[in-house]
Amino acid sequence: MSKKSPQKKKHIHGTKNAEQDLGKQKKTALKKVDKTYIFISLGVLFVITLIAFFPSLKNGFVSWDDEDYLHKNLQFIGDISANGIAHIFNINSIVMGIYHPLTILSYAILYHFYELDPYPLHLYNVIFHLLNTLLVFWFIFRISNKNIVISFVAAILFGIHPIHVESVTWISETKDVLYTFFFVFSLIAYTYYSADRKKLKFYFLALILFVLSCLSKSMAVTLSVALVLIDYLQERKFVWRLLIEKIPFFVVSLVFGIIAIHAQSISKAIFMVPEYSFLNKLMMPVYSFMFYIFKMIWPVGLAIIHPYPEPNAIPPIYYISFILFIVLAVFTLRSYKKYPELIFGIGFYFFCILPVVQLIPVGQAVAAERYFYVSSIGLLFIVGVGFNHLLTKKVLNINFGKAVWIILAIIILALTYRTNQRTKVWENGLTLWASQLDTYPTHHRGFYGVGLYYYTLKDYPNAISNYKKCIASNPANVKALNNLGNSYQHLNNPDSAYYYYQRLLEVDTNYANVYVNLGNIYFKRSDKVNSIKSYRKAIAIDNNFGMAYYGLGIVLESNGDKEEAMQNYLISARLGFGIAQDLLRNRNVSY
16 A cells, blocks of 8 residues: 655645746736735725724813823823933833833823823824734735735734724723733744744844833743744744744743732732632633624723623523634644644734633633734634635635625625724713713613723712712722712812721721721811821822822821921822822922
8 A cells, every 4th residue: 555645734825836926027016916905905005094093183081091190190101201201111110000110101202292192102102003004904915925915904904903993092001002012023933933944133123023012011931831832833844953943931920920910910800800719710710701793893882891690690692602712722723734824823823812712810800902912813814714715716616706895895894993982982981981881781881981081070969879880799899989088078078088098998908098088077077187197008909199298297297296297298299199199389498
């Protein structure tokens, strides 16, 4: 019997030999045509993506993290001197539970030139999204044997997909578009190195860009695994050098991974979900994994928070997701030798989304649309490969030809319109949280968001109404309880304010803000002893709480302790608390 020759890996978009069927006499002309198509593709990508996201340039701030990143974060973004930049990059400079100094530095630079004007911040995000879309085209072009069709389809869907609106239109998600820029750029640099290992400059460029990406957002740590997948797709033969060259990347991943866990622990953003059974806990990450695939295919029911289901009422979609996940896993593993593009795409998506699929619950959502920004590249690559396959091959003896382009055009128009409209949801806090309530009408976070919008406008009756709906849905929402008390304070109803502050302490005894608010009430009641205790308690919980130092200073000064009062004013001012800074300026005291 004659031995069968071993099967070669089958590329979905065709073999390399198939790409070389044109005669040598046409090679020069082909290169010229390809360059023309490339520039046309890039131009179309730029224009359509800009159309999709253009309305976001008219948006303002929203009452969801924007205030904490900018308005209340002047101790970081208000100083771009050498000392200020050193402060931003200090390993202990955690903002919103994340160490992302490069992102904070970008806020600081924009604040230096434009202060708190939302337009430059939105423009910054849109520009980086446009650049990221072009980089995705370039990256896919590099790994698909320079296939323009695959690159264009993947990039255009990346650029205009509605699920990416959160990453681009939300000012607080500048970290997403920034880390993605360095992330994809690093992957591109690596493809040049892997094509010619003598070009070490591309290797070091990839490593530097990787570090910059991690300094923008810790989710970038998955890049090191993506490099291994690129090696697999490009059929690089395994040798020890292949492993050794990845060590610096994995070291960087490890370091920033540890920093990320430490930062999340400090901010108390990591918590378990003990009320679920073991089986249901297992289904949470599986559903989270499948959620993004569902939304990629059918982007309806989008929301800024997709909450966990009730423990005793797990929706059927969770069980369906579990079954589909098993089917997808089996099919992918069986395709290991036959379809390397499928393995690459699924693997890229899996490892990029893995840190946020609720293996360790972070935040209060089972899934968040912003997590799909980078990870979508893997799945969109598969879509591009599939589209190219329909163009070049017969499926069930049917030649789809031009019909495929028509279908793609319809999809692009539909997604562009959907994204264009979705960006308008982010116009302000009211439109944003009203949209959340449209999708999840009874979830407490939507009521809190609407309440915060009215609270910011000093419309305290409407704020109180929504905060009460919030705590009716979730009595443990400490922010709603705190702001409900504050609203009553502003309406000169300290007794009701005190009642809700005490309810808050029944839920969380380590919520620093409530002690400042209690300190204010005690001071108004001339109970200076309890007022001082409350302010000191707030400082003990958060020693960077400028308002607490200022309040303590006021009480101490009224008690005649002017020296210690001044020390607290100085600390408060240095932490960026504006009222303390104004007080010192009026007294001609430098801080």
